[in-house]
Amino acid sequence: MKIVELQEKESLYYCTKDEDHFFDRKAFGLKGEKVQKIAVAFANADGGEILVGIADDKDEVIPEKRWQGQESTEAYNSVIQALSELVPSVDFRFDFLTRVNESRNYVLRVKINKGLSVHETAKKKIFLRQGAQSLPVTAPIKILELTHAKGIISEEDSLVNSASIDELDSSIELTKFLSELPIRAPDPITFLLKEKLVDSETWAPTVAAVLLFAENPSAELPKQCAIRIVRYDTDGEDIDRDALTEDNIAIEGSLYQQIQDAYSKIELFLSKNKVWKVEGLVETKYPKETIWEILVNTVIHRDYAISDNVLVSIFNNRIEFKSPGRFTGFVTAENILENRCSRNSKIVRILSKYKDSPNKDLGEGMNTAFQRMRSMGLRDPEILEDGNYVKIILRHSSNDDPETLIMKFIESNGEINNRQARDLTGIDRTEKVTYQFSKLRDKGLIQRKDSSTGLKSSWIAV
Template identity: 25%
Template sequence: MKTESQHIELKSSFNDEVIITLVAFANAEGGTVYVGVDDNGLAISNFKIGKESVQQWTNEIKNKTIPAIIPDVTVEEINGVQVLVFAIQEFPIKPVAFKGRYYKRVKNANYQMNLQEISDLHLKTFNSSWDYYPSPHYGLGSIDLDKVNRFIESSNENRETQIQDDPLTVLRKFEMLKENGQIANACHLLFSKNEVFDATISIGRFSTETSIKDSVVLRTDLFTEVEETLAFVRKHISKNYIITGDPKREERWEYPLEALREIVVNMIVHRDYQNAGDSIIKIFDHKIEFYNPGGLGNGITFDELRAGTYTSYARNRKIADLFREVGIIEKYGSGIKRITNAFVNYGLTAPTFEAFQNGFRVTVYTNGTDINDGGVSVGVSVGVNVGVNVGVNELFILIEKNPGINVLEMKDHFDVTQRTIERWVKQLKDNHKIEFKGAPKTGGYWIV
C-alpha cells in the first residue's frame, strides 16, 4: 500500500495539483506521483487511462512549467487496477516554476516558496551564494586595507604556505575584488572601514523580560563582531574559581565558552544579510537567547536540525571560507552537535533551537545554578550542582526516549533516591521542559 511521503504523492485524478507536486519534487530531491490512487493508497476502480491521456497530460506538464520538465510516465497495476505513475528527478537548473509560482517539498506537503527561498535555490544551483556577488552600494574606497593585512597575518598563522601578496591581490585571489573593480558583498561585510549597518547586532543584559541593565549595538566588520559580541557576553555571565588542590585555581564559567563562541560564529556566518532585521542577543539571569532574522535556508527543517540529519550548507560561502581561513571555524555541518554536546558535558540542559518571529532562535540555560564569587564554598557548590545537572539531563533524555514514564519507573534507571528523582522532575518542570499528562495514579511525563 502506497503512503505519501517526502518522495511520494497520491492523486485520485490528473489536475494542476499533480503538476505542482512534480515541480516541488523537481526543486528538491525528485519524487513520484501516483495518479488514480486515493489517500489510503488504494487504486480507484473507475479511473481510466484513455488512448491520448498520457501524451496530453505530458504536454500539459511541459507547457505549464519553466524550465519545462518532462517526467517519466509508466503504468502500474494496484489491486488489479491500472494507475499512472509520473516520476521526476531533481532538476539540474532550479527553481522550476508552475505558472510563475515556485514550490518546494517539505515532508509530505508542497509549499510555495518566498522570494528569499527562490533566490537561495537559484544561487545554490550555480554553486554560489549571495555574498559572492558584487555589492550594488559599496566600492573599493569603502574597504580598510589594514583590516585585509590583519586577515593575511591571521591566515598565515594557520598556513604552511605563507601569503606573500599585497592586500589588493589577496582580495582578488579570494574573489572579494572583481575584475571590473567591484567588491563582493562579503568584502564589504568583512573589511569595511565604516559602520556595517547590514550586520547590526543588538545585545542586552536583562534583569527581567522588559528591564534592561546594559546594552550595546555593534555595527563593525564581521571578524570584529565575533570578538566584541563574546566580550560583552563574558562581561555579563559569572565566572567561578574551584579549589582543586593545585597552586592554580580552576576557572569555571557559567556557560561553556567554546560553545557560546560556536553559537556566535554560526550566528554571524549563516545570517541572512538580505533581511533588514537585526540579530539580537538577550542575556538573562538563567538563560541567553540568540536570535537571527530569516529562516534556516536550504529547506532544512528544525526536526532535521535537532536530529542532525540535514546536509550541511553555508548560506554565505565566501564569508565561511574566510572565517575558516583564519581558523575561526574548522568545518561545516557539525556545529549544532558540538554545541549540544558541550552543554550536556558541562552538566547543563541542552540548548533549544526553534523558529521565532520569522527567524531562528537558540536559547541556552544555566539550569538555575547559582554561581557566586570565589572561595572554597564556591568549588563545593559548583561540584554538587554539576552532578545534579548531569542527572537532570540524563532524566530528560530518558523521558524523551520513554514518553509517559512515571517517577517509580524512572527510579529503576538511576542509583538515587526517589526524592532525588522528584527533585530532578521538578527542575525540568520549572524549566518548562516536561509536563505531566493523564490521571495522577496512571499518568506520566512527556517532553514539552
C-alpha cells in the same frame, strides 16, 4: 601557466596541513576519476583547494619528504584534462608550486569555486564535501535537496556601489589577515579579485568584502549587520521592559572582530547572572564551546539581505540567539546536526583561513555545541524557526525530570518556591511549576510550608 616558489616553511605548511572541508592533498599519480570526485565534492559544497604531489601522512611519516613534486608541469596534464571534462563544468584555476632552489620539483595546486548547479563526475556520480571527506550523494531526496540548495542566491555576492575599493585596499583588517596567512599572500587588490570579492569591471566591492574587511560595515551597508547583546533580570517568557538592565550594546566592526568582541561581552554579562540549582544560588555557567559555536553560526549563516542585527538575549535562566533569515536550503531544525548548507560560502571560506579561525570546526560546530551541553548535564539546545528568523535557546536546566530535581533541591535546601523550581527545571511558566508541586503533593511527598499561597509560597518534604 603560473609557477609559485615557496619558502621552506611554506612548503612544510602544505606537507603538514590537515585535510578539512576546504582542503585536500594527494600524492602524484592521482587517477582522473579520483580528482573528479574531490573537485565535484568541493563544487557542490563551498569550494576548496586540492594539492597533487604531496604524499599522505601514513605513507610518509617525515613531513619534509612528503613533497614529491615532478620534474615537469606536463606530468599533471591528465589531472587538468580530467577536470576540464566535467559537465557541467567546474569553475577552477590552477598553478604550480615549487620549493626554493628546486626549480624542477612541481606540485599542482587547484582551486575549486563553489558551483551554481549540481556537479557530477564523468561517471555521473555526485559527491559532496563534508569535513575532510568527499561523500557520495545517491538518495533521490538528497539529490533533490542539493538541487534546491544550489538555487539559493546569497546577498554576500551583491555589489556595494557606494563602498570604496581604496578603503579596502588600505584596510587594517585585510592587511592583518593577509600578513598572518601561512603562505605569502598577494597584494590586497589582487587577493580581493582572486576571491571574487570585488567586481573586476566596476571595482565595486561585494557585501562579503565589506563585512569581512571594512572598518565598520554598518556604516558602509544600507542594512543592519551588527550583533546586539541585551541582558534581562528575569526568567520569564513574557519580557517586561522593567527587566531590561543597562547591559545593552551593539557590537560593530569586521565579522571576525564582531565575533570576538561579542563573545567577550556575553561572558561578561553572564557573570552578573545567578540561577538556582540543587546546590543553591550559583553563577550562570554554560559550556564555552557551546556559546562560541552557536554565536559563530548565527553570524556566518544569517541572511544579510534582511536589515536586522543578530540578537543575543541573556536571561537569568537562559540565552536566546536570534539570527536573521530562515534555514538555508534543505537544512531544518530536525536535521541540522546531520546536514549543512552555507548561505554565505565566501564568508565561511575566508573566515576559515584566519590564523585563529572562528569556524575551524566547520561542519561539526553544532554537534560540539550539543555534546558540551550534555557533558555539563544541561538540556540540549532548542532550535526553531521564528518567523523570518532562526532562534536557538540555551536553557540552564538539568536533564533530570522535574519531580526528581524538586525533591533533590528540597533535600539539600529544606524548601523550594516557584522561582527556584523554574530555574531548576527549565519550566518556563509559573502555572506549569504549580502543576508539578500539585502532583508531588498528591503523591504525599511535599506540602506547603505555611498557609501562604501564590508564587511566594514554599514547599517542604512531608
